[in-house]
Amino acid sequence: MSQFKPVQFYLLLSAVLLGWSFVFWPTLQSMEKIWQDSDTYTHCYLIPLISAWLLYDRRELITAMPRPTLLPLVAVIACCSIWLVGYIADINTLTHFSAIVSLQLLLLSLLGWKLGYQVAFPLFYLIFMVPFGDALNPPLQDITADASVLLLQWSGIPVLREGLYLTTPVGQFEVAEACSGLRFLIASLAIGAVFSYLTYQRWWKHLLFMCSIVLFSVVANCFRAFFLIWIGETSQMQYGFGVDHFIYGWFFFALVMFLMFWLGGKCADPQPSPLPSVNSVRPAPTLMVFSAGMTILILSFGMRFQISVTATPDQPSVAAVPTGLIAQTGTSWQPGFFDGLKRLQAVDDSGVQYLFAQFGHKQDKGELIGWKNNLYQRRQWRVMQDQLMSVQDKPVALLELRNSSGDFQTLAFYYRVGSRQTTSELTAKWYQVQALLLNESSFSEVRAVLFTSRLADLPPAHLQRALAQLEVIH
Template sequence: MPVPIVVLVFAVVAAGFASTWRSLFVAWTDFYSHGFLVAPYGFWLAWSRRHEVPSPARPWFAIVGVALVLSLGWLLGRIALLQIVHQTMLPLILASWALAVFGRGALPVVAAATVMLLLAVPLLTAFVPLLQSVTVSANAALLAVSGLKAEITGTFIRIPEGLFEVADGCAGSAFFAAGISLAAMYVSLMRTSRQAAVVVVLSAVVLSLVTNWLRVFGLILVGHWTNMQHPLINDHGWYGWVIFAAVQPLWLWISAKAETRWPHAPHEIGGESPLSGVDWRVVAGASIACLTGPALALALQARPRAAAPATLPDLAAISLSEAPALVQPGQWTPSAIAGQQHLQAIVRNGPTAVQVDRVIFSNQQQGAELVGTDRHLGDSVEVLTDEVTAFSTTPVRLVRQAIVRYEGGVRLVWYWYRVAGVGTTQSMKAKLLEIPAGIIGSSPSEFVAVSTPCGPRDCADAARALRAVLTRP
């Protein structure tokens, strides 16, 4: 099979996952910018080492089945809007295509390239909570050594001059990911031995962590010395990268020493490229298996969906209309504004005003889904309690009960989710219900809440008002 045809088919398979590439591009543009370097390097690495694959190619037929399973896993991730799932599946699917076509002999080359592509996926953001905790602990030690008085509560560090928060963006995940990615590129490019590779990666991790600790500590010192008036306090995005760049010569020196201590073994380079010896039938089978998920996703997307019901059974006696002004000073509203429709009503129960909200997700997209990263109880609220409770015993009817403190006071909120006509108080169950709902094309998903103000310590009257609204005939 001609080399250009093989390359073209692979490109078509990769392009079939355009929606995932778009989500990765957004991540790289937003907070994972090293992906612009790492992903192309992974493809270049595979191409530059193609002569190391035994020739002629010996297809690995069993991997075609693996490719099909991975593609269906990608589809489930897309349907459930689990971005990290379908992003992670993409490099594995491309790797399965290459292994099926070129065989076991391609495993070292494919594995090296796949590692680089996986490093372009925001998997390392899972370490953010741990990195936050470690950064706070490290700065507590640095502050103790410096003698600067500080009070630490959770991720907040208060000094006499002001307050610092080690938020998600300050956890150092960007330096952590960049350091590991640079180490992986170094190991693959220099072909370091296993012992040297361990030293290269560990030193990159340690120096990346130290970079962030020094960055945060430096900001605290600047805030202390300038009474929080220095411009660096509010604009310090570039500042950490300056420190990161400054420690890279030390990392390169450590890596060079490790290579001297444990030199790598020579590698063999074959003659003719295996690209010219592949079987077109294996290429076709592997390509079909890989593209099954995207093809089914297009079919599901093109199918008409059922219209949303006018009212929920639980709220049949309440007439809701489009919420006119969702966000006003001192007013509580769900933060699930990403839904395609927001219906709202104010129901009087004696002197108590009960607010009813339905946020409808008729066409969910990444970043605008029923169950995602948004906090439905509000973007700027403090959640005092959040638990499942029964508001009726005959029959038993459950809601999720939360007490929130916001700008306008304290509020009792009863809320739940509805997916494909099924109500649930569990966000994880709602997410799982969306998989079959997305396949069968059922009615849109919804976030439903009834709420009313309550006292800071006693919400019994508020609960009675909500119960009266939900149990009215």
């Protein structure tokens, strides 16, 4: 059995960390930008420091020695493949998770199963570096709106709900994304996970506490939103929506966390004692595991640079305006799509608005499917009904939209990647991945037309004519 050499091991560990950082640097930059831009994820800066502190705090319980193993590297290959697909398609969820999980598996491979088990939670805790959860905003907003309406009715305040807008005698309130409670929920999970690790030893207590954290966070946010509306209603909007809005929110968060930790501490388990380390499995040679891990990283780095990236101009060029259309910008319809190669927003003599935008399958900045590009303003318009129609055997989506003022619009749109057409953002992403892997010399496009009428009132001939006009734009 080879003798453990600390200096050599720490040098190899440092080399793996540097190699991982170099390969996944674009993803790390993307994650850090989200941390910086969103208050929901500012706690992510602290996650590596908390993991390091947890290792130091439980250092007396770490008795095993590193015994490298090759098996986790098989999963690293899968993670790097997923990361490459996410990188090609500009899907942050895939790139962020696969990058962090790749790091965890690389470290596990060098540490071995026994030592990996003893440091499992600090290693797992790195997953909170990933800015995840944005997809939960819409359902959390709906839950908050439903609960607020119910509580307001119970308190005797009349309320009318239209989508995410709540109207009371004193005014109208919007359950915006900031009111969804996502920030509260994610911060609670990050803090609660550490508390659970330091407090409990039994798995069912960990599970029960974390489920309670989720439930308490959602319920508490519903009461927070209700009380803010109630305070605004009873004070004739004198209180509840100024600086005191934020003070009240943080006070409520602190109170709920204190209550959860106080209740959770009542069921704390005795602290564990160090166990003697018993290693019965023959380890793989450290240099072999290191070389295999670095080879995977080098191959991933090389494959990343095989992907063709389109250089993006500072401003997209204006597409040719077909006969019968007038180029128009600055209208109430603001769908985005300003960071592509070509763009045209136009209107015809009947007031129908048109949008055409062309992108590279992967660009050095900007993307076809992204949070900045919305075919309608989701905060102002609500989808009342949707249909899928076929034009020359290709799909076109129809959405009937309504705002809080009772105005209606009908939106027809589709995405085209090369010769493939879809109405699904996810499918469009997959088509872009295929086009890049096959090295196709084509482009990705979005085409949309907006009518100021209800879907039922839109004559089929009018719709067909507008879609035909949309096809002429290049």
